[in-house]
Amino acid sequence: MKTVIRKHIRVDIRHNDTVRVITGRDKGKEGRVLRVFPDDAKILVEHVMLVKKHVRPNPQRNIKGGIADQESRIAISNVQLVCSTCGPVRVGREIRGDQKVRVCKKCGTTLDKK
Numbered sequence: 001m002k003t004v005i006r007k008h009i010r011v012d013i014r015h016n017d018t019v020r021v022i023t024g025r026d027k028g029k030e031g032r033v034l035r036v037f038p039d040d041a042k043i044l045v046e047h048v049m050l051v052k053k054h055v056r057p058n059p060q061r062n063i064k065g066g067i068a069d070q071e072s073r074i075a076i077s078n079v080q081l082v083c084s085t086c087g088p089v090r091v092g093r094e095i096r097g098d099q100k101v102r103v104c105k106k107c108g109t110t111l112d113k114k
Helices: none
Strands: 018-021 030-037 042-045 050-055 066-071 073-075 079-083 087-089 091-096 099-104
Touching: 018 042, 018 087
Parallel strands: none
Antiparallel strands: 018 030, 018 079, 030 042, 042 073, 050 066, 079 087, 091 099
């Protein structure tokens, strides 16, 4: 039996952050992070990496059947966090006051929303 070794990757991206895809088939697209999967180093981004899913009709939930578009997970390494002033940037960490905050590497502004 094989043992699975998981690498612990530092996740600087959080729910509701705006990110830009820097590589892959959706390169250049921006979207809001819907969900983060830190164990798999993947995220779910709104309107990025859309795949087709066959949906069975369900009258109880008022769902029509057919083929629907749905977001798929994308690797964290394929996206960059978007700073409100600079655009896509790398993320640093600093201690400001008594809190550890995420900081833009280009301009030094805080990326955490208060």
